[in-house]
Amino acid sequence: MNAFINYLSKLVQLPEKAQSAINDITYSRIVPKGTLLLTNGQICTEFHFIASGLARVFYYKDGKDITAWFASENEIASAIDSLFTGKPSIYNIEILENSIVFSLQYNLLEPVFEAHPIVERLGRLMITHNYLLLDERMKMYSFCSAEERYELLIRQLPNVMKRVKLGHIASYIGISQEHLSRIRTSYK
Amino acid sequence: MNAFINYLSKLVQLPEKAQSAINDITYSRIVPKGTLLLTNGQICTEFHFIASGLARVFYYKDGKDITAWFASENEIASAIDSLFTGKPSIYNIEILENSIVFSLQYNLLEPVFEAHPIVERLGRLMITHNYLLLDERMKMYSFCSAEERYELLIRQLPNVMKRVKLGHIASYIGISQEHLSRIRTSYK
DNA sequence: CGCCGAGTTGAACTGAATCAAGAAACGTGG
């Protein structure tokens, strides 16, 4: 059982057959730091499970690079806007550290859903989980000051914080790099 | 076929049996303006389909009332933080206009999922849809000015805009009521 | 050494909040 199936198995009990059906449409590889798994404008047809390493999802707004999401060990990185709609994505997916990535080919998933309703459930649970995360983030965004957002972040993603550039974090919580730098130094 | 089943049928083709299984755990009623379908601290066990009328989901942050979501005709209103986790909700659900509401008892849904995998799919698609909406909103939040957010809003929810109080809209887009008032008058 | 990217610091500026007061709109009872 590989790292990806192991991750999925924590969400639902997956019978052997369902496991191998998923494996059949998934491939794994070592991805070097700096690789772009997706560039904006492309259609995203895979979703990526980061078995080890670190990825960042970002987009451009008025030429500025805005971090939308970080995905570290045992997390998912994908351009949901494209994956679920079939339209070109506005997101880029960048690998920040040498990583082991499992990529599931979403466009081959439909027959697996048909054959294994348990996988349908798995999909539902995974989206639900991410929906709750996003809802949490949304609440933090509206009506938290820059300081509060920073404090929440170091509680929520302490490990990621140490591994990424300051500018990436700043755009993730919606403030300028300079201001984040000041907040940070004012804490001790 | 009632309004709720009709709505669901646009997402997936629902066999008769699945329809009646859903109907069995759903009840409809007329809810007068001003009713609170949920108060924060309660556990939310139902999700509500607004067949006609208007609802608002909100929470309190430092004593201030913050709108998290509007749901008008053919939309869903629920406290997802509680519904999907079983924990008490931070949200309140308020009916803003006399409404016809279909309430599905979520805690009775599990056996329906078991018996009808198509309903599992329905659940997945509904969450996916809402996830994309939230993602859209998140992007608008980060890195759009108050004006830009207002403009986006009148394009996205033109009908809701005319029916709710200014303060509700202001907190929905994360600005003060006074500032929204100024923005609004500066447009013509 | 000297360059280069990343982070820090400073000063001026600005978008938006807050506080406070007034103007409309609304509903209710007489």
Added chain:
DNA sequence: CCACGTTTCTTGATTCAGTTCAACTCGGCG
């Protein structure tokens, strides 16, 4: 149908959080 209080919306003045731009520091690396 009007008078009243209550709620909602607008307007003004002040304040503040956070941005912007520019200069500077620091550590790594050819």
